[in-house]
Amino acid sequence: MTAPQIPDLDHLRRAYALTRQATQVTPLLESAFLAKESGAARVFVKPESLQWAGSFKVRGAYWRLTRLAPDEARRGVVAYSSGNFAQGLSAAGQALGIPVTIVMPVDAPAAKRDATAGYGARVILSEHGARPREEVAAERAAAIAAEENLVLLHPFDDPEIVAGQAGAGLEALEQLADRNARADMVLCPVGGGGLIGGVALAFRHLSPDTKLFAVEPQGFDGMGRSLAEGAIEPRPAGAATICDGLMARAPGAAPFAAVAAAGVTGVAVADASVRRAMRIAFERLKLVLEPSGAAAIAVSGKTVLVIATGGNVALADFTRHVGDA
Structure with a gap:
């Protein structure tokens, strides 16, 4: 099997130059409270929850759609997603005039289903029973692609998705430089790995001394396990977490190649810590974060950049989650 492409710095910059014209600049918030709580010198939080469609996903989705051939764009695309990629891809498709079909697990949050349809996408629900919901939704999306001659897109296992998501890291690097700051650590939530893949490459090229951490829920630490083994290792079956956006069975090959090349370390956090992080983000930063988006706030360090991925x-x-914190 051919090794996945790892986007170089020029590739990342080309993607960012285009996507920044269609995305919002999300702020870089400094938190004295988080610094004191964690013992860090400074803590910066980049709330991608304030991005179009409520998460960083629109960055990679927009770039990936601009890579389609004209006839592919006319036919449209299909993908599977539990929510945030669905919304990001649908918003990008709406902006570019490209038809989007999304297969979503029937138990995906209703708010995410409604928002996806609100961006003009056709939403098809998949019943997965006792099987992994990602696996069933992926099969349904592949079948639709074949039946309707649509381009099948993967939510994270795509070098172009990795390249597009790197915009969050490149933007953060610009903002840190404007504050005369350099991150000793970057903490990023991980599901399939598309975001950490892009962010890690951006920092490895431009801030090579920064330590990079992939933050995952306990029991869903496929990236951490894979990094420790040096090869992709699916997570064990039967785990549960409130972080519905971080439930990938295993990291994608393209993100894993990028993350491994960038020297990332895996960190697993408990749901209780995620709930507390959601509460802190709400009370101290005035950010409404979903569990998946708050996961990285549950970790501490020196001068830290935390990516808060979705709201x-x-x-x-x-x-309910904040009340349980």
């Missing part, structure tokens, strides 16, 4: 959470779910 697509229903009010009832948010209040």
